[in-house]
Amino acid sequence: MRNDTAQELDPLGGITARLFAIGAVAVALVVAYSMSVITMEQTDNVGFEIAALAAITASGAFYIRAVSPFRAPFPRAAHAVVCLLALLAVVLESAAQWGTNTVVRDDWAPIALAILTLTFGSWRPGWEILACTVVCALVIGGLAFVQAATFAADVPALVFAVLPATPVLATGAAASAFSRSLVDTLLAWRSEATRSVASAPDAHSAVPSKASHLVHLDEQVYPFLERVAREPELTEADGERARILARELRTLLVIDAERSWLSRIVRDTDDRHRFADRMSEAERGYIRALVAHLRGSDAFDDQRMRLALHGSEWEATCTIVVPCRAAHNPRVQLAPYVAVGRSVFGMVAWNLSHDNLLTITLTFDPDANDERDL
Amino acid sequence: MSLVFPNALAAKTTSLALAKGSFWFGMVCISAVVISLTAIQVDRGQVRALPALLALAVLAALGVIVASRLGTRPPVIAASAVVAFLAIGAYAAMLLPNLRPIDSSDAIFLSLPKIAIVVFGMVVARQFTGIASIVVAFFLGEIPVVAVSLSVGHGYAFDVPAFSCFAALVLIITLLKVSRRRTRASEPGLSQASVDDRVATEEARAEHVSSAMVHDTILNELAVVGTVAPGALSEGAKTQIRRSLAVRRLVSVRSSDATAVVLGGDLAAAVEQARGLGLEVSVAGEVGAVESLHPRVSVALSLAVLQCLANVAAHAGTSAVELTVVATDTEVCVMVIDSGVGFVVSELHHDRLGLRQSVRARIDAVGGSVQVWSSPGAGTAVSMLVPRS
Numbered sequence: 001m002r003n004d005t006a007q008e009l010d011p012l013g014g015i016t017a018r019l020f021a022i023g024a025v026a027v028a029l030v031v032a033y034s035m036s037v038i039t040m041e042q043t044d045n046v047g048f049e050i051a052a053l054a055a056i057t058a059s060g061a062f063y064i065r066a067v068s069p070f071r072a073p074f075p076r077a078a079h080a081v082v083c084l085l086a087l088l089a090v091v092l093e094s095a096a097q098w099g100t101n102t103v104v105r106d107d108w109a110p111i112a113l114a115i116l117t118l119t120f121g122s123w124r125p126g127w128e129i130l131a132c133t134v135v136c137a138l139v140i141g142g143l144a145f146v147q148a149a150t151f152a153a154d155v156p157a158l159v160f161a162v163l164p165a166t167p168v169l170a171t172g173a174a175a176s177a178f179s180r181s182l183v184d185t186l187l188a189w190r191s192e193a194t195r196s197v198a199s200a201p202d203a204h205s206a207v208p209s210k211a212s213h214l215v216h217l218d219e220q221v222y223p224f225l226e227r228v229a230r231e232p233e234l235t236e237a238d239g240e241r242a243r244i245l246a247r248e249l250r251t252l253l254v255i256d257a258e259r260s261w262l263s264r265i266v267r268d269t270d271d272r273h274r275f276a277d278r279m280s281e282a283e284r285g286y287i288r289a290l291v292a293h294l295r296g297s298d299a300f301d302d303q304r305m306r307l308a309l310h311g312s313e314w315e316a317t318c319t320i321v322v323p324c325r326a327a328h329n330p331r332v333q334l335a336p337y338v339a340v341g342r343s344v345f346g347m348v349a350w351n352l353s354h355d356n357l358l359t360i361t362l363t364f365d366p367d368a369n370d371e372r373d374l
Numbered sequence: 375m376s377l378v379f380p381n382a383l384a385a386k387t388t389s390l391a392l393a394k395g396s397f398w399f400g401m402v403c404i405s406a407v408v409i410s411l412t413a414i415q416v417d418r419g420q421v422r423a424l425p426a427l428l429a430l431a432v433l434a435a436l437g438v439i440v441a442s443r444l445g446t447r448p449p450v451i452a453a454s455a456v457v458a459f460l461a462i463g464a465y466a467a468m469l470l471p472n473l474r475p476i477d478s479s480d481a482i483f484l485s486l487p488k489i490a491i492v493v494f495g496m497v498v499a500r501q502f503t504g505i506a507s508i509v510v511a512f513f514l515g516e517i518p519v520v521a522v523s524l525s526v527g528h529g530y531a532f533d534v535p536a537f538s539c540f541a542a543l544v545l546i547i548t549l550l551k552v553s554r555r556r557t558r559a560s561e562p563g564l565s566q567a568s569v570d571d572r573v574a575t576e577e578a579r580a581e582h583v584s585s586a587m588v589h590d591t592i593l594n595e596l597a598v599v600g601t602v603a604p605g606a607l608s609e610g611a612k613t614q615i616r617r618s619l620a621v622r623r624l625v626s627v628r629s630s631d632a633t634a635v636v637l638g639g640d641l642a643a644a645v646e647q648a649r650g651l652g653l654e655v656s657v658a659g660e661v662g663a664v665e666s667l668h669p670r671v672s673v674a675l676s677l678a679v680l681q682c683l684a685n686v687a688a689h690a691g692t693s694a695v696e697l698t699v700v701a702t703d704t705e706v707c708v709m710v711i712d713s714g715v716g717f718v719v720s721e722l723h724h725d726r727l728g729l730r731q732s733v734r735a736r737i738d739a740v741g742g743s744v745q746v747w748s749s750p751g752a753g754t755a756v757s758m759l760v761p762r763s
Contacts, residue, residue: 165406213585233605249593
């Protein structure tokens with residue numbers, strides 16, 4: 001069974017999906033509260049009915065909290081909690097109407113559960129949604145089956161079991177197929193994208209080098225050596241000049257070798273143990289994107305941005321500190337970057353201090369990447 | 375590879391996934407009615423459910439057709455719409471006389487097939503994006519059922535579940551377009567960062583190659599000019615300077631091959647040059663395996679070996695050095711071993727560019743790895759492992 005989820009493969013899609021999760025919770029709660037009022041004459045125990053409404057409300061609230069981009073990805077345990085709370089609402093609603101439920105079609109809890117299930121496709125693998133759906137359908141169908149005698153319609157008990165379970169079965173099957181389709185496409189894209197990067201022509205010859213030692217070579221060293229090769233004799237001054245040029249060239253070569261890719265994009269970078277060189281391609285790309293975003297946004301004072309990398313052989317952290325301008329809300333600005341960051345790094349944390357200093361901490365395993373190509 | 379899924383593909387991918395989900399939604403709705411009607415047929419022998427079941431089978435078949443490749447052709451979609459219109463009408467005509475008088479056009483057995491038709495409209499929408507196909511599908515299901523219900527005296531009732539499904543699908547399509555623009559606004563920046571990183575990685579690699587090249591050639595020439603006595607420079611030294619200056623013309627190539635042109639790029643040439651420096655180099659092992667390497671790897675390995683031998687000549691305090699080649703099916707390992715003065719590896723100064731750039735960076739750049747073992751008084755061993763393919 002494949003455990004990939006669409007949210008992990010496309011974190012930005014998860015942010016779009018969150019709007020639908022919020023919408024689904026809102027609709028489910030409107031259905032629950034309005035139908036509980038409309039069908040009040042079928043309710044025998046108001047206490048159970050209130051408890052059922054509390055359970056579906058808790059399920060919806062927990063769901064919205066769990067699908068926040070700042071908590072991505074949505075885990076299996078959260079999926080189970082949302083389903084169990086909604087299923088508890090189903091059981092409590094049945095208990096509230098036990099013996100007095102005349103119409104199975106207007107039971108709100110199975111419908112509310114079905115509405116929530118419809119949006120699970122963006123968060124969880126298809127098989128997991130399907131398994132959860134079958135369990136929910138069995139509970140809903142089983143409860144209706146044992147209450148069959150009280151229903152007004154004159155049909156076999158099996159029909160009462162099938163019809164109330166149909167909404168959750170339909171939405172569960174739809175969400176499962178939606179998840180499988182998205183994951184298949186995203187994996188195919190990843191595989192194709194990886195292949196096209198691997199087969200891209202070698203860029204060695206196309207990239208102009210900006211190293212300072214090259215400038216020194218062009219302006220000082222080459223003209224000197226060309227003159228030496230032309231002249232019939234070497235002077236004392238030539239020997240001295242050669243020693244100075246060698247010393248300068250060696251120093252510039254060392255400086256160029258010491259500069260990491262990170263210190264080239266943020267001048268104020270403290271990375272004395274060269275953890276930046278041990279990041280993966282995805283981690284490097286993410287930090288480039290985040291720094292570019294912080295630079296391009298009016299919300300941050302990028303001139304005072306600082307980066308520091310610390311850690312051990314097993315765990316390293318990259319801390320980005322940037323002042324936030326008072327008029328802006330960094331949470332809105334950061335949401336997509338935190339969501340994507342959580343799919344790239346072991347941990348992403350952010351904090352806005354009382355003096356509006358934004359600190360983003362990215363944790364990674366420096367030994368996880370074999371590539372040491374910088 | 376990009377960190378995030380490109381926006382250009384996101385809309386189409388979501389549309390396709392929604393279509394697949396909708397197909398199964400519709401099939402479950404039809405299956406639920408089929409199971410229920412079959413249960414009623416089994417329980418009440420006098421009810422004639424078979425014609426209604428056949429009509430449902432036609433609706434399910436239409437779902438399969440519109441979800442298949444055929445469903446992307448306008449004539450097939452139009453024909454499916456006509457058949458769906460007739461099938462749901464026939465189904466309602468067969469079913470309604472068997473229902474209670476209070477059951478109207480919103481009865482659950484009618485509602486579920488209508489919902490199936492609406493969601494099959496969503497399947498069609500994957501091709502002809504927009505809400506038009508869902509609107510058409512909704513009325514395709516609703517009009518015949520209401521007409522039959524009115525004609526057989528069961529009256530009309532607003533079908534809340536069917537309309538809710540229709541409204542939900544319209545809302546999903548509309549919201550997807552609006553929300554995607556906002557939530558995926560960061561995608562271009564994230565994708566561009568991946569491209570920038572790849573370019574920067576290649577740029578850094580080019581700098582390493584250039585550094586190693588300069589270290590192996592120009593720095594040596596400056597050292598020669600800085601140490602010889604004033605007066606006429608030997609013709610041999612002048613020739614070597616001119617050869618090293620040739621690197622300047624080759625600098626745009628930025629590869630080990632450029633240095634190879636100046637220094638010679640095979641293991642035998644490296645050994646010969648080292649012998650020219652006064653070293654006694656003994657070679658052992660499967661030297662021929664080096665010839666099986668990719669030319670780029672072979673040149674990088676040979677130049678790295680040459681730098682190791684130059685280090686022995688300059689720092690080891692011994693003229694004896696062993697060069698051993700060990701090959702497996704996938705890798706070639708070359709070891710340069712001397713019994714000279716040695717050094718503490720962890721205390722190696724960061725400005726020792728020979729080992730850092732001309733050996734380690736070169737071997738890293740071709741996907742290999744370097745290990746150095748040394749201790750004061752016990753000599754030094756440098757192992758360079760490179761891939762064979």
